[in-house]
Amino acid sequence: MKHTAAPAFGVYVHWPFCVSKCPYCDFNSHVRETVDQDRWRVALLAEIRAWAERVPKQPVDTIFFGGGTPSLMPPATVAAVLAQIDDSFGLAPDVEITLEANPSSIEIDRFRDFRSAGVNRVSLGVQSFDDRALGFLGRAHDAGAAQRGIAVAASAFDRFSFDLIYALPGQTEAEWRAMLASALDLAGDHLSLYQLTIEPNTGFAGQVKRGVFDPMDDDRAADLFELTAGITADAGLPAYETSNHARPGGECRHNLLYWQYGSWIGVGPGAHGRPVLQGGQRHATANHRKPEVWLEAVEADGTGLAEERAIPTEEQAEEALMMGLRLAQGIDGNMFQIRTGGQSLNRLLDPNAARRLTADGLIETLNDTLRVRPRGRLLLNSITGALLGG
Numbered sequence: 001m002k003h004t005a006a007p008a009f010g011v012y013v014h015w016p017f018c019v020s021k022c023p024y025c026d027f028n029s030h031v032r033e034t035v036d037q038d039r040w041r042v043a044l045l046a047e048i049r050a051w052a053e054r055v056p057k058q059p060v061d062t063i064f065f066g067g068g069t070p071s072l073m074p075p076a077t078v079a080a081v082l083a084q085i086d087d088s089f090g091l092a093p094d095v096e097i098t099l100e101a102n103p104s105s106i107e108i109d110r111f112r113d114f115r116s117a118g119v120n121r122v123s124l125g126v127q128s129f130d131d132r133a134l135g136f137l138g139r140a141h142d143a144g145a146a147q148r149g150i151a152v153a154a155s156a157f158d159r160f161s162f163d164l165i166y167a168l169p170g171q172t173e174a175e176w177r178a179m180l181a182s183a184l185d186l187a188g189d190h191l192s193l194y195q196l197t198i199e200p201n202t203g204f205a206g207q208v209k210r211g212v213f214d215p216m217d218d219d220r221a222a223d224l225f226e227l228t229a230g231i232t233a234d235a236g237l238p239a240y241e242t243s244n245h246a247r248p249g250g251e252c253r254h255n256l257l258y259w260q261y262g263s264w265i266g267v268g269p270g271a272h273g274r275p276v277l278q279g280g281q282r283h284a285t286a287n288h289r290k291p292e293v294w295l296e297a298v299e300a301d302g303t304g305l306a307e308e309r310a311i312p313t314e315e316q317a318e319e320a321l322m323m324g325l326r327l328a329q330g331i332d333g334n335m336f337q338i339r340t341g342g343q344s345l346n347r348l349l350d351p352n353a354a355r356r357l358t359a360d361g362l363i364e365t366l367n368d369t370l371r372v373r374p375r376g377r378l379l380l381n382s383i384t385g386a387l388l389g390g
Helices: 037-052 075-088 111-117 131-136 143-156 173-186 203-209 218-234 253-259 291-301 313-324 333-339 351-359 374-387
Strands: 009-015 060-067 091-101 121-127 159-166 190-195 239-241 244-246 263-267 283-287 305-310 363-366 369-372
Touching: 009 253, 037 075, 037 263, 037 291, 060 075, 060 253, 075 091, 075 111, 091 253, 111 143, 121 143, 131 143, 143 159, 159 173, 173 190, 173 218, 190 218, 218 239, 218 374, 253 313, 263 283, 313 333, 313 374, 351 363, 351 374, 363 374, 369 374
Parallel strands: 009 060, 009 263, 060 091, 091 121, 121 159, 159 190
Antiparallel strands: 190 244, 239 244, 283 305, 363 369
């Protein structure tokens, strides 16, 4: 897989509000009866302007509205945010602008308004086509609504994606095969297929602790992972990253920005960033998570930053390695050096571990590109640790 123009700079915008909290979700999402839309729009624009004073002016390659449920934002707010980003930085001619959405009737009715506002790609949180599974996952839509949402997305946007969650308790291989077949029939150029993981401090974590259900065991989940990789590849949507599948050219550019260690700013409550500031130093940033705290901080100081620090070049190299090895195409050594302050990929790696993993057929190096081979995908964390000398 070859990408001739890797995205270099992006903006992540976090909208933290949801209609309800799903039991598997550990994202920064909150349920509120009312939201002062005018106040929130003003604060989002102010934080973008604050970053424009610190980051070199450069065209934005990708913008991602995440959440929470950003499709609950008024389309006028989305349009205002995009206009402010354009005014502050400028937009690349082929900028990708993605908005996450749920397939509820209220949200899909807004799709054409979001398109008019400037959004050119939508990512739908479908999660399942089975009503029983949707109930287990705490979703507010049913299977019919999921299919209608995909149809509307396909008619409103040239590019769309949707998520599914698999490896649910008791799910059989036959059930997942059938659901995956349905997904491939409906898919555009991209699918995100995630194994259910029990994250700390979620509703599901509490249920597992109380014995309400047992997660699928690792071996069975691994079998479904390998099955998924084979079926999607045969259908023309191979995995370009651990959980993301796309037709050639259909990869999510915002995801690539993260995995190829580009520069991005985070706007909104709980948003994280890795911007390269004026002067060339990369910083790690994190905003206040609680919506009201972030909002008051922006109104007082122009920014909702809770944490910020300069990242040493050695740590940048380690981060870039951990992110880049998730990609099927691997890590390009030249790009790695450019984006980590001149660090050499080869010098970062433990040579003994690299030789052993290569001999075992788990990694390979070709034309100055390091990648994990398919048989190593399930061992990614241990491979990364070994290459870093851990």
